Amino acid sequence: MLQQLRQRLQALQKTAGLESDHGALPLGIAPIDAALGGGLARGALHEIAAASEAHLAAATGFALGLAAHAQGRLLWLAEDMALAESGAPYGPGLDAFGLRPEHLLTVAATQRCDLLWAMEEALRCRAVHAAIGELRHGAIDMVALRRLSLAAGESGALALLLRGAPAGDASTAATRWVVEAAPSFSAPSPERRGEKENATRLAVELVRNRRGPLGAWILEWSDSDERFALATHAQPVAAPALDRPHRKVA
Amino acid sequence: MLSLWLRRLSTDRIARSHEVSAPLAVYGKRGNAELIVAVDTAAERLGLRAGMALAQVRAMHPALQAVAEDVGADATLLDSIADWCLRYTPLVALDAPDGLLLDIGGCAHLYGGEQALVADISGRIARAGFAFSIAVAGSIGAAHAAARYGEPASYTGGEERSLLAPLPLAALRLAPETVSALARVGLKRIGDIIDLPRSPLTARFSAQVLRQLDRAMGREHEPLNPRLPVAPYVAEQRFAEPITREADVLAILTRLAARLQFALERRGDGARRIELTLFRTDGALRRLAVGCSRPLRDPGQIRTLFAERLAALSDAFDPGFGFDMARLSVLVAEPSPPEQIGLGGGEDTAEADRLVDRLSARLGARRVRRLIARDSHHPEIAAAAVPAHAAPADTGWPAFRRHRTDAELAPRPLRLLTRPEPIEALAEVPDGPPLRFRWRRALHEVIAAEGPERIEGVWWSEHGGPARDYFRVEDKSGLRFWLFRAGLYRDLAQGAAAPTWFLHGTFA
Numbered sequence: 001m002l003q004q005l006r007q008r009l010q011a012l013q014k015t016a017g018l019e020s021d022h023g024a025l026p027l028g029i030a031p032i033d034a035a036l037g038g039g040l041a042r043g044a045l046h047e048i049a050a051a052s053e054a055h056l057a058a059a060t061g062f063a064l065g066l067a068a069h070a071q072g073r074l075l076w077l078a079e080d081m082a083l084a085e086s087g088a089p090y091g092p093g094l095d096a097f098g099l100r101p102e103h104l105l106t107v108a109a110t111q112r113c114d115l116l117w118a119m120e121e122a123l124r125c126r127a128v129h130a131a132i133g134e135l136r137h138g139a140i141d142m143v144a145l146r147r148l149s150l151a152a153g154e155s156g157a158l159a160l161l162l163r164g165a166p167a168g169d170a171s172t173a174a175t176r177w178v179v180e181a182a183p184s185f186s187a188p189s190p191e192r193r194g195e196k197e198n199a200t201r202l203a204v205e206l207v208r209n210r211r212g213p214l215g216a217w218i219l220e221w222s223d224s225d226e227r228f229a230l231a232t233h234a235q236p237v238a239a240p241a242l243d244r245p246h247r248k249v250a
Numbered sequence: 251m252l253s254l255w256l257r258r259l260s261t262d263r264i265a266r267s268h269e270v271s272a273p274l275a276v277y278g279k280r281g282n283a284e285l286i287v288a289v290d291t292a293a294e295r296l297g298l299r300a301g302m303a304l305a306q307v308r309a310m311h312p313a314l315q316a317v318a319e320d321v322g323a324d325a326t327l328l329d330s331i332a333d334w335c336l337r338y339t340p341l342v343a344l345d346a347p348d349g350l351l352l353d354i355g356g357c358a359h360l361y362g363g364e365q366a367l368v369a370d371i372s373g374r375i376a377r378a379g380f381a382f383s384i385a386v387a388g389s390i391g392a393a394h395a396a397a398r399y400g401e402p403a404s405y406t407g408g409e410e411r412s413l414l415a416p417l418p419l420a421a422l423r424l425a426p427e428t429v430s431a432l433a434r435v436g437l438k439r440i441g442d443i444i445d446l447p448r449s450p451l452t453a454r455f456s457a458q459v460l461r462q463l464d465r466a467m468g469r470e471h472e473p474l475n476p477r478l479p480v481a482p483y484v485a486e487q488r489f490a491e492p493i494t495r496e497a498d499v500l501a502i503l504t505r506l507a508a509r510l511q512f513a514l515e516r517r518g519d520g521a522r523r524i525e526l527t528l529f530r531t532d533g534a535l536r537r538l539a540v541g542c543s544r545p546l547r548d549p550g551q552i553r554t555l556f557a558e559r560l561a562a563l564s565d566a567f568d569p570g571f572g573f574d575m576a577r578l579s580v581l582v583a584e585p586s587p588p589e590q591i592g593l594g595g596g597e598d599t600a601e602a603d604r605l606v607d608r609l610s611a612r613l614g615a616r617r618v619r620r621l622i623a624r625d626s627h628h629p630e631i632a633a634a635a636v637p638a639h640a641a642p643a644d645t646g647w648p649a650f651r652r653h654r655t656d657a658e659l660a661p662r663p664l665r666l667l668t669r670p671e672p673i674e675a676l677a678e679v680p681d682g683p684p685l686r687f688r689w690r691r692a693l694h695e696v697i698a699a700e701g702p703e704r705i706e707g708v709w710w711s712e713h714g715g716p717a718r719d720y721f722r723v724e725d726k727s728g729l730r731f732w733l734f735r736a737g738l739y740r741d742l743a744q745g746a747a748a749p750t751w752f753l754h755g756t757f758a
Contacts, residue, residue: 054692054727054729055729056756057663057664057665057729057730057756057757057758058728058729058758060664060665060758061664061757061758062758064664064758073602083668084668086665086667086756087663087665087666087667087668087755087756088635088665088666088668089621089664089665090633090662090663090664090665090666090755091621091622091623091632091633091647091650092623092629092632092633092650092654092659092662093661093662093663093664093665093666093755093757094621094664095647095650095651095654095662096654096661096662097664097758100647101621101623101633101645101647102620102621102645102647104620104621105602105606105618105619105620105638106618106619106620106621106635107609107613107617107618107619108613108617108619109613109617114612114613117612118609118612118613121605121608121609122605122609125601125602125604125605126598126601127598127599127601127602127605128602128605180728181727181728181729181730181758182728183697183724183726183727183728184698184724184728200730200757200758201728202758203728221758
């Protein structure tokens with residue numbers, strides 16, 4: 001009897017976002033996969049924040065790139081105001097980003113509680129492989145976050161939260177990223193004007209990781225492979241923390 | 251056919267809404283004169299009639315309350331009474347301005363016969379405070395005539411002749427000019443024209459006279475034009491005691507849905523749009539409708555959808571003193587193949603459809619959308635978000651993808667603004683990309699630009715707008731935008747407006 005109760009308690013106490021029964025989603029970028037312990041955990045919540053409101057499109061691109069890895073039905077949930085302010089997902093653009101627009105379902109909510117409810121419903125649905133919730137402003141209710149984590153944990157869907165600015169609050173998210181658009185030239189110069197632009201480049205920082213170390217990378221969208229790759233010929237804004245153990249912290 | 255005539259609709263409406271003790275009359279402008287158009291019982295007893303001049307009546311009876319007519323309010327009231335009549339039959343038609351027609355064929359037995367049904371309507375309308383008369387007859391014309399001019403009672407088919415003969419010709423719903431023209435030659439009652447030779451009558455007056463007569467006599471069929479489309483499948487339930495709780499409503503709903511499932515299965519149909527009508531004891535109606543992405547029969551799923559719909563209403567679900575009747579109707583039905591179980595891919599799609607239904611029921615169908623591609627070079631038209639329920643099977647993306655690779659389409663932004671936003675831009679050369687621009691009060695220095703991609707306006711339409719030159723630009727901090735210049739500088743010479751810059755979308 002006591003044993004049974006203990007087992008039940010243990011099952012209830014499972015930390016959301018840490019269990020790995022749904023496996024991981026390898027991103028195909030060796031250093032990031034290593035930091036994440038094999039890849040992005042399925043069935044967990046991941047927060048992606050834009051470095052500032054202006055970089056929202058970059059964060060959107062990163063979130064969509066991750067969601068494209070999940071391969072399958074994708075839900076995009078946003079508040080009306082967010083769609084009016086920074087635009088709605090545009091099919092032809094998504095198509096170039098390795099996402100099949102026919103798999104995308106967009107949900108516009110008037111209120112945040114509607115959005116959180118819809119996202120939870122979507123995550124509980126077995127046919128949905130990833131859900132992106134755009135919750136730009138303000139703090140999010142802890143209870144709601146935990147519910148999202150649990151819902152994702154039940155079905156194994158990828159839950160992504162898109163935020164307008166880095167949040168410092170506590171969260172049940174398995175990882176937290178800060179994304180910024182990076183110049184596509186390593187040294188911007190006025191002479192480059194009029195020249196053909198390089199590939200999309202993003203500066204991505206992993207600021208919270210419940211499974212391993214943090215890091216920062218510059219990623220480049222590769223059109224031929226339809227996925228992100230490390231921008232090797234670019235100067236990284238900061239080398240991953242792992243790579244410089246000799247350096248002392250000031 | 252049952253004809254309900256609300257004899258004093260406008261005065262009853264005023265008397266219901268506020269206390270009026272003195273005799274009441276409603277006046278309106280006819281031509282240049284203000285005339286009485288309706289009077290209540292007390293005013294009638296004073297000898298007042300519709301058609302008298304207002305000034306004259308006021309002089310005769312200073313205590314008379316005269317209220318201006320309000321045609322809109324009368325029509326709204328009649329509409330709500332028609333709604334209420336839906337409890338008797340789904341076939342309710344307006345007989346404007348102050349009557350209703352109910353096709354009670356096939357429903358009377360539910361109330362224990364025609365007499366009982368008429369008694370039920372009479373009791374409820376009298377309690378609501380309306381003066382009325384009801385007649386039941388075989389044809390629309392006969393019922394109409396009997397309710398207004400004859401003895402309000404029930405007539406069966408074949409009795410039309412004896413019923414109509416003594417009534418005045420106006421009962422045939424003829425134009426007043428025709429009635430007075432007939433009166434001038436001494437034809438005043440319907441009985442006067444029933445046996446007259448037909449051709450001289452038509453030649454002298456109009457074909458309308460005989461047509462209306464034939465319709466009233468039941469010799470020619472007159473179709474009823476119901477206010478609401480008739481649902482192909484309906485199940486209803488009346489309660490001895492009014493119900494108020496949401497749980498009870500859902501339980502009743504499940505029972506009704508189970509009854510519908512039977513009928514739907516027999517004909518191999520499934521419901522695409524379902525409406526629940528709740529009749530409140532005070533006569534008000536609540537209508538809730540849900541749509542489904544695929545033909546639905548399962549009562550459990552129908553219940554789930556309505557539960558979401560009710561949850562979205564929360565406080566707006568106002569049972570008042572309770573609902574005494576519920577009706578579940580399938581508004582749109584579609585053939586649905588028998589259920590197949592155990593198909594891997596199909597199961598997933600079905601699950602996704604159920605999610606779409608649930609979200610649409612709660613948030614509204616227009617808020618859950620799917621993206622479709624259209625065959626257009628115009629960026630705003632090329633892709634659209636349509637309600638997921640109404641999305642076509644062919645989304646157009648495979649064709650778009652082929653086109654994109656064939657035509658080597660320039661990159662498109664990830665997020666497109668609902669409408670392009672004007673920006674202040676400074677370009678080095680008139681036709682070149684901007685050097686810097688200001689969008690939403692922030693200044694962006696352009697360090698790289700790609701373009702232009704010229705997209706011609708829709709020149710075959712008047713509202714097509716000028717041609718656009720699109721540029722993909724990157725600013726100092728790496729933000730990438732999709733800008734365009736509307737209008738070309740070379741058109742300036744021809745008197746076109748100066749080109750202006752807009753921002754249309756953002757890239758990752």
